[in-house]
Amino acid sequence: MNRMLAFLLIVVVTAGVVGATSPWLVNQIKLGLDLKGGFEILYQAEPLTPGGVITQDALRETARSLEKRANSTGVEEPEITPEGKDRIRARIAGVTDQEAVRNILKKPQELTFRSARGCAEDAGYCKVELTGIDFVQNGADIQQTTLGNWDITIELKNASQFAEITREVAKLSRNNLAIYLDETELSAPAVSYEINSNQAVISGDYSRDAAKQLKDTINLGALPLKLKEKYTQSVGASLGQMSLQQTLLAGALGTVLILLFMMIYYRIPGIIASFSLIFFIWMLLFGFYLIKATLTLPGIAAFILAIGMAVDANIITYERIREEMRSGKSILSSLRAGTKNSFRTIMDANITTIIAGLVLFFIGTGAVKGFAVILILSIIVSVITNVVYSRWLLYLLIRSDKLNKPAYFGVKESEIREL
Numbered sequence: 001m002n003r004m005l006a007f008l009l010i011v012v013v014t015a016g017v018v019g020a021t022s023p024w025l026v027n028q029i030k031l032g033l034d035l036k037g038g039f040e041i042l043y044q045a046e047p048l049t050p051g052g053v054i055t056q057d058a059l060r061e062t063a064r065s066l067e068k069r070a071n072s073t074g075v076e077e078p079e080i081t082p083e084g085k086d087r088i089r090a091r092i093a094g095v096t097d098q099e100a101v102r103n104i105l106k107k108p109q110e111l112t113f114r115s116a117r118g119c120a121e122d123a124g125y126c127k128v129e130l131t132g133i134d135f136v137q138n139g140a141d142i143q144q145t146t147l148g149n150w151d152i153t154i155e156l157k158n159a160s161q162f163a164e165i166t167r168e169v170a171k172l173s174r175n176n177l178a179i180y181l182d183e184t185e186l187s188a189p190a191v192s193y194e195i196n197s198n199q200a201v202i203s204g205d206y207s208r209d210a211a212k213q214l215k216d217t218i219n220l221g222a223l224p225l226k227l228k229e230k231y232t233q234s235v236g237a238s239l240g241q242m243s244l245q246q247t248l249l250a251g252a253l254g255t256v257l258i259l260l261f262m263m264i265y266y267r268i269p270g271i272i273a274s275f276s277l278i279f280f281i282w283m284l285l286f287g288f289y290l291i292k293a294t295l296t297l298p299g300i301a302a303f304i305l306a307i308g309m310a311v312d313a314n315i316i317t318y319e320r321i322r323e324e325m326r327s328g329k330s331i332l333s334s335l336r337a338g339t340k341n342s343f344r345t346i347m348d349a350n351i352t353t354i355i356a357g358l359v360l361f362f363i364g365t366g367a368v369k370g371f372a373v374i375l376i377l378s379i380i381v382s383v384i385t386n387v388v389y390s391r392w393l394l395y396l397l398i399r400s401d402k403l404n405k406p407a408y409f410g411v412k413e414s415e416i417r418e419l
Contacts, residue, residue, distance in 0.1 A: 004400035007393060011275065018282045025282070028289050031093065032296030032370075035244040038093035041102065042231040045086050052137060054086050054225065061216060062225050063088050066105050079294065088227070091294075098234060105227070111135060111154075111181055111218050113200070115165070116174040125178040125188070129165045134158065140218040142211040145203075150211035152202040154218060159198035167194035181218065247297060251304045255281075258311050266318050268408045269394060273314035276390035280310050283381045291377070298371040306378030309353070313386045317342045318409075325411045331404055339391050346387060350379045 045054055045062060059082040070078040070092055079091040095101055110132045114125035139155030156162050169177050169191045178188040179202055187202050206214065259277065262270035284306065288295065295303075321338030325331065353375070360372035397403055406416060 003396045004402055007396040007400065010393065010396075014275075014279055018279060022282060022285075025285050025289060029285060030292070030294045031244070032091065032294045032299070034297045035241075035247075035295065035300075036093040037241070038091070038095045039098050039102070039232065039234040040089070040091045041105070041229055041233075042083075043088045043090065043227040044230045045088060046226045046228060047137075055138075056082070056085075058138070058219075058225065059086070059088065061219070062227075066090060069105055070101065087230070093294075102229075111179070113165070114178045114180055115169045116172060116176070117168060125176070125180075125185075129169075129177065130156070130162070134161065138219045140215045142208070142215050144208075149203075150206045150208050152206070152211055152215050152218065154200045154202070156198045156200060159196060162198065162200065163194050163196040166191045170194060186214065247300050251300065251307075254304060255307055258307065262311065262314065265410060266314075267410045268397065268403055269314070269318045269321070270410075272390055272393050272397070273311070273318070273386070276314070276385050276393070277307065277310055279389065280381060280385040281307070283385055284378055287377050287381055288374075291373075293373060293377075294370065296370050298368070299374045302371045302374040302378065306375065306382065309350075309379070310382040310386045312349075313346045313382060314390060316346055317387075317391065322409060322411050325406055325409060326415050328416055331398055331406070331409070335395060335398055343387070347383075350383060354379055 045059060047054060063080050063082045066088065067078055067080045070080065070090070078093075080088065082088050090105060092101060112128050112132075113130035115127050115129050116123075116125055117127045117129075119126035134157055136155040136157055141153050141155075142150050143153055144150055166177065169175055170193055175191050176188040177191050179186045179200075189201075189203060202214070255277075259274040262273045262277075264270070266273065284303065287293075293299070317339055320342040321334050324334035324337045329337065357372045357376040357379070361369050361376070364372060406413065
C-alpha cells in the first residue's frame with residue numbers, strides 16, 4: 001500500500017510540475033533563424049593593409065565587436081562566432097531590416113585622430129589627421145599614472161608625421177587633437193607643442209578594466225579588418241514560422257503515435273513508458289533552457305530522433321521482462337532479470353551514439369554542432385528518465401502487488417512456460 005501511495009505521489013508531483021511549467025518553459029526556448037526568420041552570413045576577414053596578419057585574438061575581438069554592433073541595432077542575442085583562421089559566422093534572428101544590419105556589421109571599426117584645421121567653427125573636428133593604417137598593429141597598451149589612474153598608449157608608425165601634425169595643431173585656437181573610434185569621440189586632449197614621438201597617449205579618469213577594454217577596442221580598430229561576405233542565407237519570418245509549425249506538427253503526430261503504440265502493445269509498462277516520455281520531453285526542454293541553447297530545424301530533428309531513442313530504451317527493457325515472464329518467472333523476478341540484462345545493451349547503444357555526437361561536435365560547424373549538442377543532451381536525459389525513472393515507477397507498481405497479472409504486461413497465459 002505504501003509503495004502504491006509513493007507511486008501515485010511521484011506521478012502526481014511530476015505531472016503537476018510538468019503541466020505548470022511547460023508553457024513558461026516553451027516560451028523561454030530561443031529559436032534559430034530558420035524557425036524565427038533572419039539571416040546568416042559567413043565572413044572572411046582580411047587585414048586592411050597589405051601584409052597584415054590576422055591572429056586568433058584579433059578574430060575573436062572582431063567577433064565581439066560585431067556582436068556589440070548587432071546589439072546596438074536592437075537585435076536580441078545574435079550568434080557571432082569565429083571559425084577557422086580567418087572566418088566569422090553571424091546568425092541573427094528576428095530582423096526586419098536585414099540590409100541595414102548587414103551594413104553596420106561589415107564596416108571595419110576604425111581609430112582616427114582628428115583636428116579642427118581648416119574646419120568651420122560649427123564643424124567640430126572635421127579634418128582626419130591619422131587613420132588606422134598610421135598605427136602599429138596591436139600597438140595599444142595601458143600604463144598606470146602616478147595618480148593611480150590608467151592611460152592608454154598608442155604606438156605610431158611614423159614619428160615625424162605625428163610631430164608635423166602636433167606642430168600645426170598647436171598653432172590653432174582650438175588646439176585639440178580629438179581621438180575617435182568610428183564616430184565616437186574617446187577624448188580630445190589639447191596640444192600645446194610639437195610632440196616628436198612615435199607614441200600617443202590617451203589620458204583620462206580610466207580604471208584598469210576600462211583602460212584595458214578601450215585598449216582592446218583600439219587594437220581592433222588599429223588592425224583593422226575588412227569583412228567580405230563569402231556566404232549568406234536569408235529566411236523570412238513567415239517562412240520560418242511555417243517551418244516551425246510544420247515541424248512541430250510532424251513531431252507531435254509522431255509522438256502521439258508512439259505513445260499509443262506503447263500503451264496498446266505493452267499495457268501497464270507502456271503507460272509508464274508514455275508518462276516517462278512526457279517527462280523526458282520536459283527535461284530536455286529544461287536542459288535547453290539551462291544551457292541557453294538555440295533551437296533550429298536540425299535541433300528539432302535531433303529532438304525527434306531522441307524521442308525514438310528514448311522509446312527504444314523502454315522497448316528493450318520491456319521485451320526482456322516479457323521474455324523472462326514467458327520462461328515462467330514471477331513478475332518481480334522478471335523485472336529484476338529483465339532490467340539487469342537490458343541495461344548493458346541500452347548503455348552500449350547510448351555510449352556509441354554519444355561518441356558519434358562528440359565527433360560531430362568537434363569536427364562539424366554551425367547547425368551540425370547544434371545537432372550534436374542536442375543529441376548528446378538527449379541521451380543523458382534519456383538515461384535519467386527512461387532507464388532510471390521509468391524502472392523506478394515500474395518497480396514501485398509491481399511491489400505494490402496491485403497489478404500482478406501477466407496480461408497487464410501484454411503476456412498471455414498460454415505463452416508462459418512452466419519451469
